[in-house]
Amino acid sequence: MQECRIAAEKLACRRGDRVLFSDLDFALSPGDALQIVGSNGIGKSSLLRILAGLMRPFMGHVSRAGAIGLIDERAALDPDLPLGKALALWQRIDGPVDNELARLGLAGLLDVPVRYLSTGQTKRAALARLLGQGAPVWLLDEPLNGLDTDAVDLVATLVAEHCRAGGICVIASHQPFDLPGLQRLALMDFAV
Amino acid sequence: MTGRLGALLRRDLARLLLGGRRGGAILPILFFLAVAMIYPFAVGPDAPLLARTGGGVIWVAALLAAILPLDRLIEPDIELGFFDQWALRGISEEWTVSVRILAHWLSFGPPLMLAALPAAALLGLDGDTIGLVELGLLAGTPGLAALGVMVAALTAGLRGGAALSGMLVIPLAVPLLIFGAGSLSTGGNAGIALTAACSLVLLAIAPFAAGAAIRAARD
Numbered sequence: 001m002q003e004c005r006i007a008a009e010k011l012a013c014r015r016g017d018r019v020l021f022s023d024l025d026f027a028l029s030p031g032d033a034l035q036i037v038g039s040n041g042i043g044k045s046s047l048l049r050i051l052a053g054l055m056r057p058f059m060g061h062v063s064r065a066g067a068i069g070l071i072d073e074r075a076a077l078d079p080d081l082p083l084g085k086a087l088a089l090w091q092r093i094d095g096p097v098d099n100e101l102a103r104l105g106l107a108g109l110l111d112v113p114v115r116y117l118s119t120g121q122t123k124r125a126a127l128a129r130l131l132g133q134g135a136p137v138w139l140l141d142e143p144l145n146g147l148d149t150d151a152v153d154l155v156a157t158l159v160a161e162h163c164r165a166g167g168i169c170v171i172a173s174h175q176p177f178d179l180p181g182l183q184r185l186a187l188m189d190f191a192v
Numbered sequence: 193m194t195g196r197l198g199a200l201l202r203r204d205l206a207r208l209l210l211g212g213r214r215g216g217a218i219l220p221i222l223f224f225l226a227v228a229m230i231y232p233f234a235v236g237p238d239a240p241l242l243a244r245t246g247g248g249v250i251w252v253a254a255l256l257a258a259i260l261p262l263d264r265l266i267e268p269d270i271e272l273g274f275f276d277q278w279a280l281r282g283i284s285e286e287w288t289v290s291v292r293i294l295a296h297w298l299s300f301g302p303p304l305m306l307a308a309l310p311a312a313a314l315l316g317l318d319g320d321t322i323g324l325v326e327l328g329l330l331a332g333t334p335g336l337a338a339l340g341v342m343v344a345a346l347t348a349g350l351r352g353g354a355a356l357s358g359m360l361v362i363p364l365a366v367p368l369l370i371f372g373a374g375s376l377s378t379g380g381n382a383g384i385a386l387t388a389a390c391s392l393v394l395l396a397i398a399p400f401a402a403g404a405a406i407r408a409a410r411d
Contacts, residue, residue, distance in 0.1 A: 054276055054410055068280050074273030078207065092199035093281060133281075 004066030099132030246315030335391030
């Protein structure tokens with residue numbers, strides 16, 4: 001796995017007139033997993049988007065090395081296409097990395113248009129997109145939403161395997177996440 | 193990078209030509225033909241008048257048809273998270289928008305030039321005029337495509353974005369219309385050349401303006 005690292009320095013985030021959090025510092029090196037916890041609206045998703053480089057921080061700086069894979073509430077799959085073809089777009093862009101369809105329980109759904117998939121199935125499809133990307137840094141925004149208990153365990157296993165292989169994972173979720181060695185960051189400690 | 197852009201172009205073309213539930217490339221073309229068809233009903237069966245004004249009607253119809261697909265050019269992909277995922281993979285908005293302009297033109301320009309032939313027949317245009325209209329459309333539709341994608345990106349996520357983008361495209365497309373339709377009355381190639389120049393300016397600006405708009409929409 002390619003060299004990876006992600007660190008936040010004195011990070012602050014502003015939405016509208018409100019500063020959500022400030023003076024946030026952390027550094028993650030290969031093998032680290034971090035869960036960001038906090039109540040709704042405290043800025044978990046914003047923090048992930050800042051870490052991904054999709055949003056500018058109000059203050060502070062993010063340094064990152066290695067490609068970034070992001071899962072949020074949008075699957076980035078064409079709703080009109082069958083799942084197989086929708087994922088094929090990402091395989092053409094990301095290269096032939098195994099996206100473990102069978103393990104995610106998607107092998108039988110490849111002919112189903114994405115818009116007919118349930119919430120949980122769409123989430124699994126987004127996970128397949130993430131696995132196929134082969135990015136060393138995973139940013140997962142509420143990855144457990146809509147998943148059944150089997151799939152919740154599967155996500156924990158996938159994250160554990162990813163970190164064991166030298167990847168980094170940042171999870172924003174208010175749900176408990178069962179993973180040995182998981183660091184926790186309570187965002188309310190940095191709230192303004 | 194080329195392979196990735198090729199994959200994007202294939203997807204954009206499939207989406208814009210077939211369109212899924214949002215209707216594909218055929219709807220603007222049918223609309224264009226419908227406008228050309230109702231014009232003789234409105235002004236009456238005066239053949240010289242139709243032949244004299246028909247070229248301009250084709251241009252107006254083309255401009256109106258270019259407005260129809262605007263709401264599905266950029267906004268759906270922002271809502272679905274595609275632009276974010278491409279940005280994470282190092283494919284900048286400028287590239288994705290350039291590919292989108294090319295795909296939009298391919299799904300819109302050549303079909304429109306083809307549909308201009310039956311439209312010209314309906315209006316009774318002579319051979320020389322048809323040739324000028326086709327040349328003008330060849331020079332003008334790339335600009336219309338670039339303008340459409342740029343305006344679609346600027347209005348993405350706004351309330352009433354579809355109506356607003358129509359209001360923005362029409363004034364910005366006036367130079368194309370003046371030179372393109374103007375070449376019909378002067379009969380010269382100067383108008384066509386100026387239409388092509390307007391198209392080139394729009395093609396040069398659009399990827400950067402649209403890319404900046406998509407990035408600004410993230411905050």
